[in-house]
Amino acid sequence: MIRHAALLALMATAAQAEAPVSGYAFMQPETQALQDDAFANPGMLWVDLGRELWNRPEASGDSCAGCHGGPETLRGVGARYPAWSATEGRVVSLEQQINLCREGRQQAVPLPYGSRELLALSALVMHQSLGLPQAVATDGPAAEAYVRGRDYFETRRGQLNLSCANCHVEQAGSRLRGETISQGQVNGFPIYRQLWQDIGSAGRMIAWCNEAVRATQLEEGSPMAVELELYLRARGNGLAIESPAVRR
Amino acid sequence: MFNTRILVPETAKAGESVEIRVMIMHPMDTGFTFTTQGERIPVDIITDFTCTYLDEEVVHIRLAPGLSANPLFSFRLRAERTGTVAFRWVDQHGAVTTDDATLTVT
Amino acid sequence: MILSRRTALLGLAATILPLPVWATPEEVAAEIVKLFGSTPLEDGPITIDLPALAETGNSVPMTVAVESPMTADDRITRLAVFAEQNPRPLSCEVRFGPMAAEPRLVTNIRLAATQTVVCVAEHSDGRLMAARADVRVVVGACTALPGRY
Numbered sequence A: 001m002i003r004h005a006a007l008l009a010l011m012a013t014a015a016q017a018e019a020p021v022s023g024y025a026f027m028q029p030e031t032q033a034l035q036d037d038a039f040a041n042p043g044m045l046w047v048d049l050g051r052e053l054w055n056r057p058e059a060s061g062d063s064c065a066g067c068h069g070g071p072e073t074l075r076g077v078g079a080r081y082p083a084w085s086a087t088e089g090r091v092v093s094l095e096q097q098i099n100l101c102r103e104g105r106q107q108a109v110p111l112p113y114g115s116r117e118l119l120a121l122s123a124l125v126m127h128q129s130l131g132l133p134q135a136v137a138t139d140g141p142a143a144e145a146y147v148r149g150r151d152y153f154e155t156r157r158g159q160l161n162l163s164c165a166n167c168h169v170e171q172a173g174s175r176l177r178g179e180t181i182s183q184g185q186v187n188g189f190p191i192y193r194q195l196w197q198d199i200g201s202a203g204r205m206i207a208w209c210n211e212a213v214r215a216t217q218l219e220e221g222s223p224m225a226v227e228l229e230l231y232l233r234a235r236g237n238g239l240a241i242e243s244p245a246v247r248r
Numbered sequence B: 001m002f003n004t005r006i007l008v009p010e011t012a013k014a015g016e017s018v019e020i021r022v023m024i025m026h027p028m029d030t031g032f033t034f035t036t037q038g039e040r041i042p043v044d045i046i047t048d049f050t051c052t053y054l055d056e057e058v059v060h061i062r063l064a065p066g067l068s069a070n071p072l073f074s075f076r077l078r079a080e081r082t083g084t085v086a087f088r089w090v091d092q093h094g095a096v097t098t099d100d101a102t103l104t105v106t
Numbered sequence C: 001m002i003l004s005r006r007t008a009l010l011g012l013a014a015t016i017l018p019l020p021v022w023a024t025p026e027e028v029a030a031e032i033v034k035l036f037g038s039t040p041l042e043d044g045p046i047t048i049d050l051p052a053l054a055e056t057g058n059s060v061p062m063t064v065a066v067e068s069p070m071t072a073d074d075r076i077t078r079l080a081v082f083a084e085q086n087p088r089p090l091s092c093e094v095r096f097g098p099m100a101a102e103p104r105l106v107t108n109i110r111l112a113a114t115q116t117v118v119c120v121a122e123h124s125d126g127r128l129m130a131a132r133a134d135v136r137v138v139v140g141a142c143t144a145l146p147g148r149y
Helices: A002-013 A029-036 A044-054 A064-068 A094-104 A116-127 A140-154 A164-168 A202-212 A223-235 C005-016 C025-036
Strands: A083-085 A090-092 A191-193 A198-200 A245-247 B004-007 B017-024 B046-053 B056-063 B072-078 B083-091 B096-105 C041-043 C046-049 C060-066 C076-083 C090-096 C104-109 C115-123 C128-137
Touching: A029 A245, A029 C060, A044 A064, A044 A116, A044 B004, A083 A094, A083 A140, A090 A094, A090 A140, A090 A223, A094 A116, A116 A198, A140 A164, A140 A223, A198 A202, A202 A223, B004 B083, B004 B096, B017 B046, B017 B083, B017 B096, B046 B072, B056 B072, C025 C076, C025 C090, C025 C115, C046 C115, C046 C128, C060 C076, C060 C115, C060 C128, C076 C104, C090 C104
Parallel strands: A191 A245, C041 C128
Antiparallel strands: A083 A090, A191 A198, B004 B017, B017 B072, B046 B056, B046 B083, B056 C090, B072 C104, B083 B096, C046 C060, C060 C104, C076 C090, C076 C115, C115 C128
């Protein structure tokens, strides 16, 4: 009870709804230096692989390059995802848009979520928007998805009975064991995460966070997961895209 | 075959100490991690890395699971004359990955 | 990605049971003898650049350099890095060939816990030199989950 009261007092004093701050600011200098090193940033291995895949013809004979030209023609595109898809009638993540292109234009099988190839392509596309402000649209047909994403973010869940906001809004900047709690911004995704020793999408991070609060899995690519990513991206609109960012 | 990144400067002066950087995509599994289904992931590492310049050795590195995933190395060679800087990785299954670059010495 | 209660418990047990048994300084000493022979270790001009505090033990940036003219008969021939508290202490062993300009290596190492890192360098005349560096490894917030997510 005493501990609970202390926690409540802490939460009351914690700063609320401040300006967005990238997860980069919560990393130690060594991790920041690794992200800033254009050669040694491990995420660049996936960007390189993505460039190879970009030029590889699929079943239809078309490669990504066949329609788009060089990957740099997509500068600014990644910064707008997840985005409303008129043909799908729903909000789609960048990973889903890549698979829609594969199925529709290249007559290729969709790449599984979490696969090295899908992450390589999404890292390549997001990397083209490096330094551009995140600019996810939340008006028009995406407005309802945004509200659902926000509701998910603010709803307590799991055995630990914590919402995303409990930690990443109310306690952002506080210490939790050896770490400082970040705002949960996703402007660096796909990220190379040292804990995973691998690259991962925002969808993987959402699954991981749900596991951390012992909640029901939110499967990557499910409508709720994409709408949550839309909300997460939108609340960080204006932050510079850092993909592939390096996080602990 | 694994995705590699190598950084060899295009030119150098004779006698100069030249920094070479390499990174290779590899999980370097330690044998102490588990899948989400609780199954142990066996040891899977690159065991040896060699860099040669003018067909002579610069470094030979024996890797252990104590190195991070996607191992990164940076070291220095002495520029003598224009020639090939060659890289060779071998994993525990004997699979070989190679890469090379030309260093022009002025 | 779906985790059943049983596998979750199995995974949890795996994190509690002392599966990766830590090495001891004595085992590191034995490992050094195995690699370099039993020549006594001297202090030497070895510089180990490691952060005093690492926020993740999965990748700690390290630079090791030994002062040496690297001539044919006055050179460093080998360098090895050991982490005393890792389940397997050896991080890597480097042999410097005739084309190496400096006995210097930059890499990222894994550290299982707060501990001392030992570097051993072998001189061409057979002398062995050693240096040590201490690193505190931070225990993160949500890092104790079993398995890969």
